[in-house]
Amino acid sequence: MTMPKxxxxxxxxxxxxxxxxxVVMESDEHPAVVVRVAYPSGGVTFWCRFTxxxxxxxxxxxxxxxxxxPIEVSKER
Structure with a gap:
């Protein structure tokens, strides 16, 4: 298995x-892959899994x- 960056x-x-x-940064050193995007009540929610x-x-x-x-996303996809 390759270690995630x-x-x-x-x-x-x-x-x-x-x-x-x-790949969004849930927090420092916690990259998460977005698997689904939802738009509840005029907002945006991402359904994610850590890498x-x-x-x-x-x-x-x-x-x-x-x-x-503004959402931090990885430049490296």
Missing amino acids: LNPRTERIRADSVRPGH WQATHEPAWPHGPFHPAA
């Missing part, structure tokens, strides 16, 4: 621009965020 180079994009497959989680493990919600909120 815990400190990828990042850029900020609007929350409503995040799509499945993006080290298996695909059979449940995704968890990250958010909600205002659609214009």
